[in-house]
Structures are given as structure tokens and as C-alpha cells.
Amino acid sequence: MAAAGATTALTIRGDGPARPRATPSTAERRRRPNFILVLADDLGYGELGSYGQRMMRTPRLDRLASEGVRFTHFYSGAAVCAPSRCTLLTGRHAGHSRVRDNPQGTDAPLAPQDVTFGMALRQAGYRTGLFGKWGFGGPDPNTDTHPNDKGFEEFYGYLSHKEAHSYFPSKLWDNRTPVRFAGNRRSGRAVYAPEVIVQRSLQFMERHRDEPFLLVLTLPLPHAPSVVPGDPYPRQPWRLPDRAHAAQVSLLDSYVGRLVDKLAELGLVDDTLLFFTSDNGPHEEGDFDPDFFGARGGLRGYKRSLYEGGIRVPLIAWGPGHLTRTRGTVSARPTAMWDLFPTLTDLAGLGPAEGDGISLRGILTGRGRTPQHEYLYWVRPSGSRRTPRVARAERGRTWRAAAAVRFGNWKLVGYAPGRHYSEPDDSWSLELYDLRADPAETTDIARAHPDVVDRGIGYLREAWEPPG
Template identity: 40%
Template sequence: MIRREFILGALAAIAAAPAIAAPPAGARRPNIVFILADDMGYGDAAAYGQRKIATPNIDRLAREGMLFTQGYAGAPVCGPSRCALMTGLHTGHARIRDNTAIAGGKTGTKGGGTQLWRRPNLLPEDRTVAQYLQAAGYRTGLMGKWHLDGFEANATPPKFGFDEFKGWLIQFDTTPGYWPAQRVHGDKLVDIPENANGRHGRYEPFMVTDDAIDFIERHREAPFFLYTAYNSPHSPFTAPDFGPYADRAGWADDEKTYAAMIHYLDQGIGRLLDKLASTGLERDTVIFFASDNGPRSEPTVQQTRVADFFDSNGGLTGYKRDMYEGGIRDPWIVRWPGKVAAGAVTDVPVYFPDFLPTALDLAGAAPERTDGVSLKPLLVDPGSRPAERLLYWEFYDPEFRQAARWGKWKAVRLTRGGPLELYDLARDPKESTNLAARHPDIVARMAAGMAREHVASAEYPDPGPATTTKPGKG
């Protein structure tokens, strides 16, 4: 639960705002920057109550923009969450619904191992926000993590609307990690000699920031979409040093390292903000900041201890891979100087499928298909609220699971065909009291909505009473 002292006030509900018209002819369309952290929990930023790690630049985004107290990722792990972000489809409709697939996709190995993994990947018929914005005249760039390629050579960012890509891909074992020996530029592998033979010469988050700044500099005259997808603070715990936490008494080294990883992520965000200011683009740029799922990359003793030491899930129940709030509720901040009121706080529930329609609304374009809604009316008028709607998630590790949010109600189903748990998040954000037996009418309504939103796919067919898949590392 977000700490009470950090909630500046709930917003009054009024009728849904009307559709926003396209920008007038000749008006500059805003640049759009999406900054994505990896496995950063709801409580890992000071703006959301973190007491041990300083995040001055993330806090600056919140202070100068709108903080969402009930913002959600697209899924409880990396791949499907990023798919929802890029395609505007929730995991009942999206191509990628887990880090592994039940069928379809392609098989391959990772990390030099011999175990075969079946990974899903985007297909040519899928459309991303980058493709829409590219068609609308935006220059598009992705710096960092893609995670939608699986083992398919034709599922790389340049094939899905990104004019420029510098980062890493699942299909190349030499490119992931914090000290990669190689990186992908476009569709080509490029050596990182400073990291050759296991050396730790260039830290990947620093490369992401450098490449993002270079992209801004080169495209300052035209509207651009920049997707800046950091690895941090995903496992393994590694950083150039302990940063400002080297002398923290009583902290274990892995706790100091985790804090340093967030420190350097926050510093990178600060450098991006400084670049936008120095180029005069600050007021012409909408910045979104979020994390792709909850904290604790793997359910190990070490990572659980570190997550609990920092209260990374902000007191919510669950971690990454869980359908409870701790697995899917995340930091969500939007800054647009002069348009979004500084210091605004909203409790409107939003999630990753909303980004695509929002970005296209900002660009004066329209999507062909989306499960989200444009948040532009809310951003420019924090007194407005979208019509009440069902937010939906499904996931397949270790078996088919579902969750849904409708107003104050949250439903969770942990087995295919199993009973629904029901929680009143307004009174019980920690999901400690299952109210299903007391509200059969709400349970029936949620169950009907969840059944409607789940559509089986080639990668995730409906096989019967239970579905299992190999757990993929996010």
C-alpha cells in the first residue's frame, strides 16, 4: 500500500472527457519518451515511499508531473508485459502471454545451456506503437531491452517500427546482461571490446543512457518516439560500485549493490532530463516512466531477502510472477511541462495497454485495435476520469492464472476453472481478505468479464483443466 503521507489526495469523479481532436495543422506534435525499469517494485522509488534508496530524478518526474497510485504493468513478468506495452493488447489477446509458449514460437537455448526453451515472438501481423508512430511521421528509437523476439530472426525491433535500435536480443547469448561482450545495433552484432573476455569495462545501463541522449540530439528537430528500456534493477545484482551506499552500516553487499543499481538508473534518467532541457525540448516532450512488473527477479532466498529489506513491493502482497498487487502494480509517472499539472496525483487505475492509444492520441493518429484507452484527457485534466472498465491479465507460470480489476474490485484465479478470489482494494490493498463468499454478484460479473477477455491463441491454446509451461527467466 502506498504510504499515506505520499498520497496528496484522491481526485473527484466526473463524466468521461470527450475525445481529443488531432493537433491543428502546423502545430508541433510532442515527442514521446517511455522510460522502462526492469523488475523495479512499486515501493522502490522515494516518490512511492522508499526510505532507504534516494531517487531524486524519478521523484522530480513525479513532482513535475502526474503520479499514478494505481498504475499496472501488462503482466507479472517481462516478455508479456512489454508485449502489452508495445501492442496495446492485454494478455488475453496479445501474442506473448508468458516468457515461454505452450505451442508455436520457436525453440532454442540460452546462456550456453542445453535445455530447450519454447519462446513466443511477435509475428508480421502484429502492430506496435512504434509502427503506428513511424507511419505518422515520428522518428522511432529503442535503446536497451526488447524481449519480444524469442528465437525468431525476423522479430527484431527494426521489423516492428523502430528506425534505430541499440540493445540486446534473446536470440544472441553474447548480448544480454550488464557487461555484454556484444550488442545489437539495428540487426548487426557489434563488439564491446571493454567487456571482452569477461571484463567489466562498460556498464549496460550507461550505454542505454548514452544512446538515448545521442538519439535525442540527432532528432531534436522532428517529433520522435524514444523507448528507453533499462535492465536495472533486474538480477543479477551487479553495478560498477556501491555508489553512495558503500558505507551503509548493517547493509549486506547485495543490498548495497541493489541500491546502487537503482541509483545509477535514476542518474541515467536525470541525464535524459538534462538533455531535454538543454536542447529546449522539455516542454515539447511527454515522458512516461514505469516498471515492467513487480520486484524480485527470481524467487530465491537472496532476492527475497533483498526485496524485503527495501520493502520493494511497497507493502503489497506478492512479487514478480504473482497476480496479486505486488506482482503487477508498479510505479507509473507521466510528465509533460505546461500540459500535465505539476504534482498531480491520481488513483485512476491504468495499465500498459493504455500507452499505445495514449501515444497515438498525442500524435493525432488512431489505432486499428487496442484493449486500452487514451489517458490524454486525464493527463491534461486531472479532474476527468475514464469510464469504469475491466482491466485484465492472464499468465501461464506455473499454470494458467487470471486477474481482473473493475473499479475497487480485484479478482484473482490461480488455477484453470478454479474459484475466484475477490478483494476490495479500496479497503484492503494488501488483498488479505477474500470477499468472494459475501459478494456472489460481483464474483459472477468478474468471472463473466474474465471469460470474455480470454481468447485462446496458437501459442496459448486451451488444452483442458490445467496448463503448464516451462518458466522463462524475465
């Protein structure tokens, strides 16, 4: 029981309501770190200089990686946007989370009982804002799945996935109020949405400089279409779609740099932890060629695929005042998007939130041990839209439901017999890879290790719970 007069914060426990626990005192609250979480949209593992990119320029993120902790075996929650972001927000992998597939029409909503890290930190006294793409519940602002109802007291951006496909939209949402851009009507290009979203993020930082804050920036960059207001690569003899995509990535890098510069201006560098990651692997839409830039970092697969190229993504953690022991280090620990919820609550002094994730605090701070996952799990509950490169990577099986599990250095990838998910059995096609020896998943060794395959099947069955 909390002490008399104590406030409470939220943690996850099973499928029921969040369990309360006492928040820190006023003095402790002043010492808690600010958090900035930047989520890229369709950025591949190999699209940053710090992850091997040699053509596109990302100097600001590369510097953060050199000054912070760079994760080389970090995974998104899914191979497409909506389910991946759901795992991030709720701390549950895609076998347990509410939203498990991209929308086929209106965006699927979060349920009232779905607790987000925004709710946990807001109740613990943080000022919370989400700026950019939301994507749960569709374009109706009057629902209980709006960001304001899910822990983010300030929201500015796109409510739906469909809205976020336009970089020059006719409107954005300021909480539940539409902000219209007359100059963007009839194909006008007066207001570039990512720019005004970043400006709003900077204003949020200024207003809450004296309070602990959580800022989540979810720009649609570098999702298709490849649209930017300028071209930083005018002399490169690249195809226009590829040059435009490179411009998107470099613009995203510059936006992260502006956040860091604002921290310096406000004197908050030592009080803040910044995380940068992506929701899934690289896309191949709008005539963009991800292989021209090596966007998947030598891995197999792309967005929509459960091979490494579709789900392994960058994670950079930076915080000069908090990561003093781990500055410039690299972590090869297999970790995943659903680990960030318990990491944030743990670093905020609330302890790790309960769910499918583990707190990465030990890896980040160099103090204490970080437990290891028994396995990491992904699912594609229905066949995916066919795109040429994904079809080749999956040998024409994009139309089939699929699941994958990593345990140690083993990775089992399975395809259901049909378009929709069914429990893994003898009708599934199963492949086994040793990621230490074969990170590009070129050689299926399932026949040589039937005992390992059986173990992986057990994990696939254990991880999946029917949606409810």
C-alpha cells in the same frame, strides 16, 4: 478516405491490418510532442521515493513525479517481462496479445500483423528509436520480428532476454549489426552496457532535435544480477546483494536525469512528454531481499504473482509544456500498460489507437473526460517458477496457472486446477478482495459476495481468447 496527398498512420483494429487515417499537416507536425518512454525491469511499486521509499535514493524521478502526474493505481501487463512488454507495445491485454508467457528457450516472436506504437508513430512522421532490451524472436537479427520491422528505425541493445541478463555482455546490437566488446570477454568488465545504451539514446535525441521523436529506453535495471560499476551506498551496513540492488535503482534514476538534462540542453523540455514505469513487480533473485526495502510498497506478492505486488507498478508522466493544468497531481484511476499505446497516438494528434486500452490524455492534460475501464485483466497461462517469497504469498500455488481481474474496487484472483490454463469453472480456486478497504489483499471475502464473484468469472471468461 484520406484527402489527396495525405500520408497515413496506423491504428489498431481487431486482429486484422491496421486502419489508416490522415496524419497532421507539416505545421501541425512541428507542434506535436516528443515522447520518451522509460521502462524499468523488475522495479517494484515501492522502490521510488515518490512512492514511499525511504532508503534508496531516487531524486530525479521524485522531482519528475512532483512536477508531473503520479499514478497510484497503474498496472503492468503481466507479472513477468515478455507478456507485459507485449501488452505495452501492442495495446492489447494478455488475454488478447501475442506473447502471454516468459520464454522457455527462444523468445516468442511478434507476428507480422502485430502493430506496435512504434509503427504507428513512425508512419505518422516520428523518428523512432528503441534502446535497451527487446526480447521478441530471440538473438537472430534476420527475422521479421526485429525492432526495425516493428516501427523502430534505430535500435541499439540486447535482442534477446538471455542476452539482457549480462550487464557486461560480449556484444550488443546496432540494428542488425553486432557491436563486440573485447574487453568484456572472459569475465572482463570493460564496457557496462546500460551506460553505452544511454549514451546512444542521448545521441538519438541530438540528431532528431528538430523533428518529433519517440525514444523508448528499456534498460535491464534493476533486474538480477545486481551488477553496477560503482557503489553509491558504501557506508550502509546492508547485505551486499541489497546494497547492489539499491545502487542499480539509484543508477537508473540518474540515467533518467541525464535524459531530462539533455532535453534542457537542447531546448526541448516544453516540447516533450516523458513516461516512466516498470514491467512488473520486484524480483527476489540473486539473494536480493525485496522486503528489506519494502519494494512492493506494502502490497501482497512479487514478480510472477497476480496479487497487487506483482502487477501494480509506478507510472510517472512529466511534460512541463503539456501538463500545465495537472502539474503535481496524483491519479488513483485504475489504468494499465495497454493504455499507453492509445495515449501516445492521441497526444500525437492521431486519435486513440483501437485495442484494449483507453487514452489517458484527459487525465494528463486536465482537458476532457477519460473513460473508465469496465475491467482490467491479467493471466498467468502456465505455472510459474517457484521462488520462496512468491510461494509464501500464493500459499504454495505458484505451480498453477492463474488469472485475475479488477473491476471497480473489486479484484478476483483465480487459480486453475493444474499447471496449464483452462476456462474458469467450478474446479478453479477463487478469491475476492475489496482493494479500497484491503489493498494488501489480506482477507478473502468471496463467500460473502457470490454475486460479485460470478460477475468476475464472467470477465475472466470474456477476456481470454485462445492464442492464435
